[in-house]
Amino acid sequence: SAKKQGKNCFQFYTREINESERIRKKLYKELKKALKENQFVLYFQPQLNIHTLEVTGVEALIRWDHPERGILSPMEFIPFAEESGLISAIDEWVLGEACRQRADWKKMGFSPFSMSVNLSARQFYNHSLVDDVQNLLKELELAPNDLTLEMTEGTLMTDKEKTINVLKRLGKTGVSTSLDDFGTGYSSLSYLKFLPINKLKIDRSFMSDITEDVRDAAILEAIFTLAQRLKLDVIVEGVETMEQLNYLKETSCGEAQGYFFSRPLPVSEIEGFFKRA
Numbered sequence: 066s067a068k069k070q071g072k073n074c075f076q077f078y079t080r081e082i083n084e085s086e087r088i089r090k091k092l093y094k095e096l097k098k099a100l101k102e103n104q105f106v107l108y109f110q111p112q113l114n115i116h117t118l119e120v121t122g123v124e125a126l127i128r129w130d131h132p133e134r135g136i137l138s139p140m141e142f143i144p145f146a147e148e149s150g151l152i153s154a155i156d157e158w159v160l161g162e163a164c165r166q167r168a169d170w171k172k173m174g175f176s177p178f179s180m181s182v183n184l185s186a187r188q189f190y191n192h193s194l195v196d197d198v199q200n201l202l203k204e205l206e207l208a209p210n211d212l213t214l215e216m217t218e219g220t221l222m223t224d225k226e227k228t229i230n231v232l233k234r235l236g237k238t239g240v241s242t243s244l245d246d247f248g249t250g251y252s253s254l255s256y257l258k259f260l261p262i263n264k265l266k267i268d269r270s271f272m273s274d275i276t277e278d279v280r281d282a283a284i285l286e287a288i289f290t291l292a293q294r295l296k297l298d299v300i301v302e303g304v305e306t307m308e309q310l311n312y313l314k315e316t317s318c319g320e321a322q323g324y325f326f327s328r329p330l331p332v333s334e335i336e337g338f339f340k341r342a
């Protein structure tokens with residue numbers, strides 16, 4: 066009967082909920098353990114000046130070196146970490162580790178470049194962010210331009226007044242700020258003029274068909290012009306081919322990042338990209 070079926074459905078449904086609840090609890094425990102036992106690692110992807118091909122920066126990208134499952138992508142645990150609140154502890158580790166690594170490279174005498182760190186919304190709106198950044202710079206003897214903070218549009222759209230306030234305070238520390246995945250969020254272009262940021266980081270979706278789709282090219286060129294007028298630097302992510310790079314060389318885009326240059330690499334391998342000062 067329908068009633069019986071309904072009941073079965075319900076049982077099936079609760080079983081599924083229990084199952085996903087069980088998986089979430091397990092993941093929560095594993096992530097806490099990962100924090101305690103230092104299972105996270107940073108990989109680094111170079112950012113290059115399009116014309117000189119000099120390394121201008123590296124982006125720190127977290128990986129989880131899971132004891133059974135090997136190296137896991139951030140997509141497999143960052144969203145859950147955000148939901149469950151564990152992101153704060155992870156973010157804190159990433160910021161500290163990225164700064165320590167930057168300081169190590171400075172001591173090794175490499176030419177200057179900036180370390181880009183991704184901030185979650187929670188970290189961006191955390192009251193201690195600006196102090197934390199300043200303390201790290203001081204403690205590690207880093208210059209403000211050794212560090213760039215990347216935030217997505219989604220993060221910056223949460224609360225306009227708060228956002229501008231945090232960005233102004235960050236601006237005073239001298240570190241650079243970059244609007245990540247630009248073009249995929251829902252921010253209006255007019256919102257940009259209120260944001261005291263330094264750089265637009267164009268989402269890689271614009272790059273994928275650039276040499277075939279004239280509409281993508283039209284949008285990109287409009288963004289480049291806008292950025293120029295607003296005096297914002299521009300970096301494009303997701304550059305995978307020589308054609309894409311050649312296209313960018315004809316525009317006012319300054320920097321690029323993508324598999325064409327390098328995938329994200331562990332510490333020991335990324336150092337091959339750096340020059341001695």
Ligand code: C2E
Nearest residue numbers: 126127138139159183184185303304305322323324325329
């Ligand atoms: P994102 O900040 O936009 O980072 C760029 C992502 O694009 C990276 O993926 C990178 O490996 C990938 N990528 C780079 N070049 C290319 C390319 O040419 N083609 C393609 N198809 N992909 C490319 P990844 O490392 O898996 O990171 C994914 C996202 O996870 C990041 O996107 C960022 O939002 C988040 N994430 C990574 N590390 C952290 C972190 O330490 N903290 C926080 N809160 N989020 C992080």
Ligand code: MG
Nearest residue numbers: 124183215245
């Ligand atoms: Mg990023």
Ligand code: MG
Nearest residue numbers: 245246266302
């Ligand atoms: Mg991005």
Ligand code: MG
Nearest residue numbers: 245246268269
């Ligand atoms: Mg992205």
